[in-house]
Structure formats: C-alpha cells, structure tokens
Amino acid sequence: MGTSYEAMRPEHEAFxxxxxxxxxxxxxxxxxxxISPKGHDVFRILSPNRVAYLDLTGSGNETSAHxxxxxxxxxxxxxxxxxxxxxxxxxxxxxxxxxxxxxEQLAPLFELLPGYxxxxxxxxxxxxxxxxxxVPLYSFEGERxxxxxxxxxxxxxxxxxxRKNKNAVSMDxxxxxxxxxxxxxxxx
Numbered sequence: 001m002g003t004s005y006e007a008m009r010p011e012h013e014a015f016x017x018x019x020x021x022x023x024x025x026x027x028x029x030x031x032x033x034x035i036s037p038k039g040h041d042v043f044r045i046l047s048p049n050r051v052a053y054l055d056l057t058g059s060g061n062e063t064s065a066h067x068x069x070x071x072x073x074x075x076x077x078x079x080x081x082x083x084x085x086x087x088x089x090x091x092x093x094x095x096x097x098x099x100x101x102x103x104e105q106l107a108p109l110f111e112l113l114p115g116y117x118x119x120x121x122x123x124x125x126x127x128x129x130x131x132x133x134x135v136p137l138y139s140f141e142g143e144r145x146x147x148x149x150x151x152x153x154x155x156x157x158x159x160x161x162x163r164k165n166k167n168a169v170s171m172d173x174x175x176x177x178x179x180x181x182x183x184x185x186x187x188x
Contacts, residue, residue: 002128002129002130002131003128003129003130004126004127004128005126005127005128005129006049006125006126006127007048007049007124007127008045008048008049008089008124008127009048009127012087012127012129013045013048015077015079015085015087016043016045016077016087017045019077019078019079020039020140020143021037021038021039022037022038022043022053022075022076022077023035023036023037023038023075023076023077023078024036024038024053024063024073024074024075024120025073025074025075025076026062026063026066026067026070026072026073026074026093027066027070027072028065028066028069028070028170028172028174029069029070030172031170031171031172031173031174032062032171032172034060034062034063034066036058036062036063038053039143039144040056040113040143040148041111042054042055042056042110042113044109044110046109046121048124049091049123049124049125050121050122050123050124051075051089051121051122051124052096052106052109052119052120052121052122053119053120054110054112054113054116054119055116055117055118055119055120056113056115056116056117056147056151057115057116057117057147057151057159057162057163057167058147058166058167059166060166060167060170060171061117061163061166061167061168061170061176061178062170062171063120064095064118064120064167064176064177064178065169065170065172065174065175065176066170066174067093067094067095067120068095068174068175068176068177069174071092071093071094072091072092072093073090073091073092073093073120073122074088074089074090075088075089075122076088078132078135079132079135080135080136080137080138080140081137081138081139081140084131084132084133084135085129085130085131085132086129086130086131086132086135087127087128087129088126088127088128088129088130089122089124089126089127090124090125090126090127090128091122091123091124091125091126092122092123092125093120093121093122093123094120094121095118095119095120095176095177096118096119096120096121097118097177097178097181098116098117098118102121103119106119106121107119113148113151114148114151114152115147115148115150115151115154115159117163117167117178118177118178163178163182164182167179168182
C-alpha cells in the first residue's frame with residue numbers, strides 16, 4: 001500500500017533529482033491515454049507543490065493536447081538502481097509556449113536544448129510513494145543524443161514545418177496549443 005502526501009518532502013525532491021528519466025501520463029476527455037517517457041535534464045522542482053519540464057519536439061504532442069481538454073497529469077519516477085521506490089506526482093498542468101510572459105519567467109530555469117517547443121507546468125496536489133519491489137534493476141549508460149542531433153540538423157523553419165505536420169493535432173484529433181498558433185499564423 002502506498003503512502004500519500006500533500007506536498008513533496010525533501011527526500012522526495014532528492015529522489016527526483018537523482019533519476020535519469022521520468023514518465024508523464026495524461027488523457028483527454030475521450031480517446032486514448034498517453035504515457036510518455038522523458039530523458040535529459042529537463043525536470044525542475046519549483047516548490048513542494050509545483051513542477052515544470054522543458055518539452056522537446058517529438059513525433060507527437062499528446063500531453064499538450066490532453067492538457068487543453070482536461071489538464072490532469074501524473075508524473076512517475078522509478079528507482080532502477082539502489083533502494084526500490086516509485087514516486088508519483090498527481091495534479092493539473094498547463095502548456096507554456098515561447099513568446100509568452102510565463103515563458104520568459106520559466107525559460108531561464110532550463111538549458112534550452114535543441115528542439116525545445118514548450119514548457120509543461122504542473123500544480124501537484126498529491127504525492128504518492130510505493131515500494132517498487134518488483135521493478136528490475138537497470139544500469140544507466142548515458143543519455144541518447146539522437147533527438148538533440150536531429151533538432152540541431154534542422155533549421156528554425158524546418159522545425160516549425162515539422163511541428164505543423166506532427167505536433168499540431170493529437171492522434172485523437174485534439175488541437176494542441178502549438179496547433180492554435182499555426183492557425184493564427186503566430187508560428188510562421
């Protein structure tokens with residue numbers, strides 16, 4: 001049985017900062033549930049009840065689309081080395097796009113890696129830990145640099161075009177915040 005907390009404790013924050021990857025779960029009002037793994041140093045703890053991560057351009061944009069409909073989000077961190085533990089953060093979230101006032105406040109907290117497209121900010125209302133006793137042990141070999149190399153090889157215009165083609169609408173037909181900027185011509 002897991003243990004629930006109203007906010008992250010210092011030991012939770014330390015555990016999160018040690019992890020090399022995390023998972024993000026979201027769902028729209030209808031349609032598919034999405035679980036997305038995230039790597040690189042993109043996660044930030046803003047307070048015991050607020051977190052954010054720098055979202056990089058990918059082959060889809062399901063998290064962003066879902067947040068426009070329901071704004072529910074779950075983050076999961078898993079110990080693949082050392083003492084077993086699973087830590088989940090439950091809350092609500094919003095998408096922050098470049099060029100907004102909130103972006104200007106949050107962006108300096110991150111190294112803006114090649115291909116960055118948005119920041120996801122979440123207010124956390126439940127922190128839950130569970131044992132993780134059945135999670136296998138894995139050794140961390142390093143970050144994959146394929147996504148960063150891919151983004152570095154694209155011009156700004158090519159990245160915009162890619163996002164128009166792949167990141168504007170979810171697999172269930174939900175228009176993303178990026179998709180909205182393309183509709184009004186902001187992303188051109």
